[in-house]
Amino acid sequence: MISSFVITGFLGVGKTTMLTNSVKENFGDKKIAIIVNEFGDVGVDSKILKNVHSEVLEISEGCICCQLAEEFEAGVTEIIQKYDPEIIFVETSGASEPFPIFLSLQNMGISVDGVICVIDSKNFSSYKENSTAKYQLGGSNIIVLNKMDLVNETEIKELEAEIAEIKAEYNIRNTMTNEPIFKNYVTHRAEQGLVGKELFEGVYKVEEVVEFAQDSTHLDHTLKDSITQKVAYLKEDINFADVDEILENVPESIYRVKGVVKVKDVPNAIFVNYSFGDASFEELLDYEDKSLLIFIGENVDKEVTALTKKYDILNVPKFSISRG
Ligand SMILES: Nc1nc2c(ncn2[C@@H]2O[C@H](COP(=O)(O)OP(=O)(O)OP(=O)(O)O)[C@@H](O)[C@H]2O)c(=O)[nH]1
Ligand SMILES: [Mg+2]
Structure with missing residues (x-):
């Protein structure tokens, strides 16, 4: 049976970093396939992952947990037929909930050996009120407190207590029995997503058939929490300091920026x-496309427009479609 x-x-929070730094390290002797679903329709993560892993399938332009279940299952089938992996890792988008993906994998006869929730230990308090973030904790059984380099022991203790509370409240339950799907969970600490093999060792395997679990409450959270994205292009005649200056002036409501620039x-x-x-x-070798940045957060349209007014090296296409 394939495991996942x-x-x-x-x-x-460091999901791609974890896949880059930990998976090859721990599973160098296995046939690994990675499926990545990214928020934002320009696949930056898949480019990073392809530098390290040979089989990477990118599912972009939507969220696999609400709109793309069929595309996800077709992708999994394709990667199994083409590559015959022993283990599949699925990086969900930062705006997805893991539970529907867990169900899809299980329905396809793939064993889910763990649902890992990576936490940004420094910035948890900035995003913990987001309901998707709470469901991500509730729907996982392995918690990785990442970015340990940026916090001290007192902060870690507070963080662990907050997480335990959210975890208890948002734990995924079987609606027939009201029993939690994950009987227990483990917490690991990490820096740059580096974790040891014991994290993946199958003591957490979920044997229960969870079709009756609470997934009818799944809402279209990408709309509800109003996280959106906008792509902006950069002019050619720029220096590194120009890019750095823009990043230093990104407003707080935009919490994520990714891109490739020349x-x-x-x-x-x-x-x-x-x-x-x-x-x-x-640095990235062999990138021939335009320089672009993807801005992700709240009030993105307004804030990115303001940035383009301030920096004339940055511009957004006149007719673009913003996706949630
Ligand atoms: N200081 C520090 N930075 C980290 C650590 N882990 C990851 N980062 C940085 O955090 C940023 C985001 O990392 P990613 O791995 O791209 O995060 P992600 O969860 O895959 O992001 P999305 O897929 O966009 O949701 C990058 O700039 C990483 O270099 C860490 O342990 N410490
Ligand atoms: Mg990522």
């Missing part, structure tokens, strides 16, 4: 990866 892990967690003073294109005020950059 679902990796959930809010926007920018600048005059760096030979290769650069991945831009910004979440909650912190940015990281990585």
Whole structure:
């Protein structure tokens, strides 16, 4: 039987970083396939993941938990037929809930060995009120407290207490029996998504058939929590400092920016990866397309328009469709 892990967690918490840094390390001897569903219709994560893993399937332009169940199942079937993986890792979009994906995998006869919720330990308080973030915790049985480098022990203790509370309230239950689907959960700490193999070792396997679980309450949260995205393009004649300046002036309501940019003073294109005020950059070989940034958050239309007025190197296409 093929086994799988679902990796959930809010926007920018470190899901892709975990897949990049931990999976090959721990499963170098296995045939791994990765499915990634990204919020934002430009597949930045799949480009990053393809640098490290050979079989990466990207499902973009929507959320696999509400609109794309069929596309997701077709993608899983395709990757199984083509590649015959032993383990499938699914990175859900930061705005998805894991439970419907868990059900889809189970319905396809794939064993779900764990639903991993990655937490941004530094920025948890900025996003913990978001209902999707709460359901992500409730629907998982392995919790990874990531970005440990940015918090101290007192903050970690507070975080663990808050998580335990949310976890208890939002735990996914079987509506027939009212029993929690996950009888228990484990918490691991991580930096740069690095975790040991024991995290994945199948003690958490969910044997129960969970068709009756509480998924009728699943709402279209992408609309409810009004997280939207907007793509903006950058002019060609720019330097790295120009990009950095824009990132330093991103308003708080935009908590995630991703993109690829080409600048005059760096030979290769650069991945831009910004979440909650912190940015990281990585060089990328062989990128021939335009320089672009995807802004994700609340009030995105208004805020990105304001940024384009302030920085004339940044512009949005006149007729673009914003997706939730
Ligand atoms: N300081 C610090 N930064 C981290 C750590 N893990 C990840 N990051 C940074 O956090 C940002 C987001 O990481 P990703 O792995 O892209 O996050 P994600 O959860 O896949 O994001 P989405 O797919 O957009 O929801 C990047 O800039 C990473 O470099 C960590 O442990 N410490
Ligand atoms: Mg990602």
